[in-house]
Amino acid sequence: MIRTKLESRLVGARKNLPKGAKAVLEALQKAPGMLSARDLSFRMKLSHHTKEEQSKSPGLTTIYRSLELLTRQGLVQAVSFGDQEKRYEVVEPGCHNHHLVCKSCKKSIKLRECLLASLEETIKRDYGFSVSEHLLELFGTCQSCELGTNLDNTDRR
Amino acid sequence: MIRTKLESRLVGARKNLPKGAKAVLEALQKAPGMLSARDLSFRMKLSHHTKEEQSKSPGLTTIYRSLELLTRQGLVQAVSFGDQEKRYEVVEPGCHNHHLVCKSCKKSIKLRECLLASLEETIKRDYGFSVSEHLLELFGTCQSCELGTNLDNTDRR
DNA sequence: TCATAACTGAAAACGGTTTCCATTTTCTCT
DNA sequence: AGAGAAAATGGAAACCGTTTTCAGTTATGA
Ligand SMILES: [Zn+2]
Ligand SMILES: [Zn+2]
Ligand SMILES: [Zn+2]
Ligand SMILES: [Zn+2]
Numbered sequence A, B: 001m002i003r004t005k006l007e008s009r010l011v012g013a014r015k016n017l018p019k020g021a022k023a024v025l026e027a028l029q030k031a032p033g034m035l036s037a038r039d040l041s042f043r044m045k046l047s048h049h050t051k052e053e054q055s056k057s058p059g060l061t062t063i064y065r066s067l068e069l070l071t072r073q074g075l076v077q078a079v080s081f082g083d084q085e086k087r088y089e090v091v092e093p094g095c096h097n098h099h100l101v102c103k104s105c106k107k108s109i110k111l112r113e114c115l116l117a118s119l120e121e122t123i124k125r126d127y128g129f130s131v132s133e134h135l136l137e138l139f140g141t142c143q144s145c146e147l148g149t150n151l152d153n154t155d156r157r
Numbered sequence C: 001t002c003a004t005a006a007c008t009g010a011a012a013a014c015g016g017t018t019t020c021c022a023t024t025t026t027c028t029c030t
Numbered sequence D: 001a002g003a004g005a006a007a008a009t010g011g012a013a014a015c016c017g018t019t020t021t022c023a024g025t026t027a028t029g030a
Helices: A005-015 A018-029 A037-046 A059-072 A119-128 A143-147 B005-015 B019-030 B039-046 B060-072 B119-127 B141-148
Strands: A078-079 A086-090 A099-102 A109-111 A130-141 B076-078 B085-092 B099-102 B107-111 B128-143
Touching: A018 A037, A018 A059, A018 A086, A037 A059, A037 A086, A078 A130, A119 A130, B019 B039, B019 B060, B019 B085, B039 B060, B039 B085, B060 B076, B076 B128, B085 B141, B119 B128
Parallel strands: A099 A130, B099 B128
Antiparallel strands: A078 A086, A099 A109, A130 B128, B076 B085, B099 B107
8 A cells, every 4th residue: 555654654643652552542542531640550450350461551651651652642631630640531633621620529521612712812912922732620510519419429530 | 906706807817827828928929920839948048148047947848838828818829830840829819810831931921810700601501510710821932932032031930 | 683773661769749746936824 | 924735837758640760572674
């Protein structure tokens, strides 16, 4: 098959991922929400069955390195809540998400769109500042927690 | 002088601050921008002259405790940029700021108003989620860096 | 095949923050 | 003022997420 260099680079992006990174990406895809590096490590171990298999799941170092790689490639997003721990989630390649994080049940809801896209224009005009990245996360109480109808208090971020 | 309990509590807020916290608040007020706890510690030491005096400036532990106290009282805001280190700045009591952080010169510009205040209503409607706090910081390039007219590259956050 | 580069992981280092605990300062009541 | 209780303080150690180091392993490609 004949491809242009650009095509190869794009198509190859996923293929050429090192084994560890591929495993991390898969695990993240299966995960219900955001995961910290350590959470991820646990989950990857658990997803195997025998002790022997578990020991083959990548070490923390590789997980961190893979997350960094995947983030650079735009396949994964690091989410920061202002605490020490970063969480990671898969994203539409090149896109990003923001979240509503319930302080009561700890679940997080993805915003359907970036609230800032439109504002960056305004900021350029008002401040002469060109925004290239931003950090936006919202905290509060989700509907079911507010109504007291939330029985599921699993800390599943 | 006769005061209601509430009045006393409010007026007293600053007065009743422990010595260390008062010192931290003062240092923070004098500072040109946001400071990390460690930066703050340095600055407080430097602001004294003799060795003896310097040793009287509060230790890091007290600084952290004071920042926590001042934050609880709404006099200081902890700013998070998604890295490990928190920065602190004084705010109008009970208010908060967001910033435009230049990735080139590292200076930060305070936004004149919170961009989200109006959006929280929309979010309540669209997601049934009551926002009580939020994290919003913007990164990019400031005007002078973009124009290349910024000679002052001091890393003064 | 051999050489080179890429990848991996355990242990150690790191850096910001928090905890522990013994001491000092401040407050309260007499 | 003085005794006793409560609050504040600071150095050292612990903590915890993350990064670095380095020695060993695996893929790549002439
Ligand atoms: Zn909830
Ligand atoms: Zn966005
Ligand atoms: Zn700049
Ligand atoms: Zn705001």
